[in-house]
Amino acid sequence: MTQHDSGTPKPTGTAAFSKFVHLLQLVADSPEPLSIPKLAALSGYPRPTVYRSVGGLVAEGLLIESLNGETYQLGPRLIQFASRSWDRSELRLVAVQALKALRDQTGETVHLAVPSDDRMVYIEKLESTSAVRMASYIGSSVCMHSSSVGKAYLAALPQAQCLELVQRLEYTRFTDHTVTTPQGLLEQVRQVQEQGWSVDDEENEAGIYCFGAVILGAGQKPVAAISISTLKFMQAPDPIQAYVQPLLDTCRHISQRIIQSPVLADSKHIW
The missing domain is CATH 1.10.10.10 (Winged helix-like DNA-binding domain superfamily/Winged helix DNA-binding domain)
Structure with missing residues (x-):
């Protein structure tokens, strides 16, 4: 040593x-x-x-x-190695059927992401039923400050932990809509905490709008997040009913399954 x-x-x-x-x-x-x-x-x-x-x-x-x-x-x-880890992911196995149902209900691309250092890593992606395909893939990662999954995860952290993480992030600008300061991100996080879901309004990629929500484990600790990705100009007339409510229902369902599972109840063993 x-x-x-x-x-x-x-x-x-x-x-x-x-x-x-x-x-x-x-x-x-x-x-x-x-x-x-x-x-x-x-x-x-x-x-x-x-x-x-x-x-x-x-x-x-x-x-x-x-x-x-x-x-x-x-x-x-x-x-x-990566393939075996993905196949055996306890979280993915618990969530995959609910994610498929969410994709089928909304008709949009669905991602499941987990935190890794200062980023969120996709461990599942279900493509939209439309002809549109996104560039993301399983194993790719996104920044917390510019993604709906990242902001949903940050908003569910204890205040001190959230603040510490927000202060150390690197604020890369991807589009004209990307937030580039800790103060700006904290304002968005507070909004997520008030309404219960997050958005990525063309902050990672022009034309792409995402809704995000967090999955909670034991003790209400955030363990993952789900996003629904849409083309902004093709969104449903009522996005709350079309996307947000099904997303929140899916997150609650998966959270309940995690809490009820002896293996997954401890977020340290989420994989």
Whole structure:
């Protein structure tokens, strides 16, 4: 064991493991395969360190060389891990039938997201019954400040925890509608707390409007959130009746199932 600055024991090898994970995340988040020089620039690690780390990840099947031999992408072993995690997710298994019913009732794309650090990660996506398809996918993540799932989750946190998280977020602007300050986000969070649901009004993507609501576990702790995504110009005339009420009913139903489940009642074991 080693010690870090706070004096808390830290497992030996944590630094090296963190480098591996950071490099994997960079590759996963990139829209195209990355080279060693690009990974070094993005990570801030020395090129020899990146070269050794990537070599280890390739040896374990977590990364593979692209056909050009100069760039890297996610390997089959990592994809296998992710697939098994997704298939065995207790939350997803409990929620999936209700999510399908919500998608069928609204006719719109439905996402189930869980918090991961300062973002929300999609663990289920059910496409709209229309011909319109969204760019999101299972495993992708969205920022809390610009997404309906993120704002729904923030609004359900204890006040001190919510404030701390809001203050440390990075406020990337995605559209002209994106909130870019902690004060602006807190105003939206207060509105979510008053009305019981959140919105993303073209804040992540132009033309896309989302409604969000939180799933609660034991002790009313937020464990996940659901969103309904619509094309803004094609919304139903009465969005509260068409989208918000079914969304809230679905969240309550899943929350009840979680609380009644011995495995899921403790949010630490939600996966």
